Amino acid sequence: MDLHLRPNQLTLLISAHFREIIRQPAVIFWGIIFPILIALGLGIAFTRQTDIVRHVAIIDDPATPVENGENTSRESVSLIDAMLDKHGEKIAGTDSATPRYRITIADDTLGKTTFIFEKSDRRQAIVRLKRGNLAVIMDEQNGTIQYHFDPANTDAQFTYLKLSRLFNRTREEAPEYRQTVRPLTLPGTRYIDFLVPGLMAMSIMMSCMWGLSYGMIDKRAKKLLRRMVATPMKKSYFLISLMTVRIAMNLIECTLLFIVAWIVFDITIQGSIPGLFAIFLTANIAFCGIAIFVSCRTANTEIGNGLVNAVVMPMMVLSGVFFSYHNFPDWTIGFIRKLPLTMLTDGLRSIFIEGAGFTEVLMPAAVLLAIGGFFFSVGLRFFKWH
């Protein structure tokens, strides 16, 4: 009797949870359509060759020190003025009294870069820099052009390099080395190739953590768990059914995301398909296990929100979903690599864009499986059904 009954219970539970999810249109939107929209939006934003426009302030108040102990001289400003008068195009400013110049560097390969130069007093320039309206502030001292910008801001660094190259070339007429830029647009080297596996990983984590944790806390708060365990239902079947449905939904979501990315951006899977399934499945198990552990006691959805956020937010920031985690300090990298989301994103990227084989993802898959098994067991041990 029991042997016959158990599979039936599991099937019924899976069927009930699946219906519960697919009958909510919002779930379809947020679970499936939203990640695709993010991929499309970011993919298009980062893959289109766009013209770059950067604003630069020229300090025009000689009495004001630009930095402590330094003074500018009125005569020295003429270096920049002379260059702007010669190569720049005078354009109308927001304030007719303030002259503005435009210099455009044409580049068929990388796109146009346009600099808008605007004279300003130091205070106003600093305010605009703080607001993010400016990339670089320029002035001159004793015939030397000075660039002021935040060295930690990579965009400001990029602007500085382009500006200094522009000024050096125009001032010194220095001979240029023959060089060409060959843009890498092959599949696997673009930002979208980096982004799509990251989005899949994030989607898996979010779906498991919010879908499972929140769902269980809600069922506990509504006393549905209490009612269900007052029957001969096998408790582990209840949790396994929730996990099964969640993994199936994630598979559908990720498959659709991949299909859209394949059609729109020509994304390909360069590595092992079985390896991809292994890392996908074990990561799902890991996040489902963590979700069950996180939601094993509380019946309060507010507390549940906090707990889930405490787990997902650090990983969202650190695990390199949108940008490489190698920008973080070296001493953090070892820790970041051990996070489940990092293992998943790294695993997916290695298969998608590096062509990794099955054996190369075996270790992270095994670790993810162990994480899932551990948290599932502990969560089940302390699970509060009443």
Place this chain on the structure above:
Amino acid sequence: MHPAPVSRSDDPHPMIEVQNVYKSFKHVHAVRGIDFRISKGESVAILGPNGAGKTTLMEMIEGIQQPDQGDIFIKGKKWKGNEKELHRIIGLSLQETHFIDRLTVFETLALFGGFYGLGRDRVTEIIRIIGLEAKIKAYVVNLSGGQRQRLALGIALLNNPEILLLDEPTTGLDPNARREIWSILKNLKKHSHTSLVLTTHYMEEAEQLCERIIIVDNGRILKQGTLEQLVEEDSGERMIDFALNESTGATPRQWAAAGFNIRWDTPGMNGAIALNAIETQLPEFLQFLKQNHLSLRHLECRRKTLDDIFTSMTGRRLNE
């Protein structure tokens, strides 16, 4: 109809036996030494106001809570180690349960039926019993409060339970929905030997559905017995409900001096008076009104109710 079994404290094989049970939560002593037995086929109401300890007691019988002290036996077995077997013979309805919003009535019953290994036939039968044929394809979220409670009752009845435990099955329902639940339970009593335990603070519900009533308050049993035993124990007292047109005729001191056993609903205006010898005491009461120039707006003589008994023991009303 099956004859109503008589509860016997010496029943050697009670379906439920509660032995001197205590349960506390932090600073609240919810249950303080409760004893009773419930026989096969017996229907028992645990009647008491909110906070009396009814739900805690019920949850201990359901195996959800463990007593701090004392024992509970279901068919002679403790919960520990026998959960699987006991879950199969018990049907229960919690005070408030939300089922999965977007499952239909049929799917919800089929899911719970599946836990007992029951098929579609039993589900269809239950839907007929609880009168939700018209809602068979309706999502649970779209059911009214009464319909949801009937669904909860249907789930409790799925496994044809030997023991049915209902925690305030009609609280919050309108009178019509309440009567529909009563009708289902009365039919069940006619056609089965199920032992029924229900908690309620509606005396009418206890009177309608149960042969035995256990009145609890502050975690203790105040009184128990059949309705007749409880009501007649006070040797045929009658109650007079009355309402006056004005409250200025007699001072509280005068009312107290008159010696009537009055329970005021609105002091000096309306209340109920308990009379042992109505033939002599009613004329005395009317004479008192006349002497104090008080005129009656309403006067009604009735039997004592459970609410009167509860009030006489605690000074409070059941539904307070």
